[in-house]
Amino acid sequence: MQNHMYFEIQATDPARAAHFYGQVFGWRFDLAPELPIPYCRIDTGQGRGGLLQRPAATPPPECGTNAFVCSFLVEDFDQTAATIARLGGRIALPKFAVPGTCWQGYFLDLESNTFGIYQPDEAAG
Numbered sequence: 001m002q003n004h005m006y007f008e009i010q011a012t013d014p015a016r017a018a019h020f021y022g023q024v025f026g027w028r029f030d031l032a033p034e035l036p037i038p039y040c041r042i043d044t045g046q047g048r049g050g051l052l053q054r055p056a057a058t059p060p061p062e063c064g065t066n067a068f069v070c071s072f073l074v075e076d077f078d079q080t081a082a083t084i085a086r087l088g089g090r091i092a093l094p095k096f097a098v099p100g101t102c103w104q105g106y107f108l109d110l111e112s113n114t115f116g117i118y119q120p121d122e123a124a125g
Contacts, residue, residue, distance in 0.1 A: 007042075007049040007070050011111040014040065014051050020110050021051075024083050025072060044072075054111070069106070071116030077103045080117050099125035 011017035018029040018040060029040040029051060042049035074080040077095060084107050085091075092114050093106040102118045109115060 007047070007068075009042075009049065009051050009109075009111075009113060010054040011051060011113070012054050013111065014038070014053055017109060017111050017113075018051055020087055020089065023087055024080065024089070025074075069114050069116060071104065071106075071118050074117045074119055077105065077117060077119035081105065081107070084117075097124040 009017055021027050022029060025044065028043045030043070032039045032041050038053060040051040042051055081095065088110050090108045092108050095103055095105040098104050100122055101124060102120045103124050104116060104118045106114055106116045
């Protein structure tokens with residue numbers, strides 16, 4: 001079985017989220033008119049995802065936090081972090097070394113979703 005990945009971003013303002021991620025990562029968003037809800041397909045150039053209206057203001061009480069955090073490979077951590085900040089994103093957890101592997105950090109997008117970025121670097125540490 002091949003390893004495939006598909007991710008979804010929920011947003012209060014999907015157009016704002018599409019603009020943010022398009023500017024940070026260069027992703028393309030295409031409306032899927034055949035679906036019964038407003039939904040955009042995300043083309044990252046390597047993987048695929050979706051963007052949709054957040055279905056509820058908060059997760060149901062019996063579920064606790066309802067989240068799954070994705071981290072995205074970048075060529076230049078510091079340059080990408082600067083772009084995120086310039087576009088209004090916020091640092092959730094500052095850049096840190098995963099020894100011998102990469103530089104990692106976490107951010108909040110304009111919808112208050114957490115996402116990570118990482119830059120491979122065997123000398124990190």
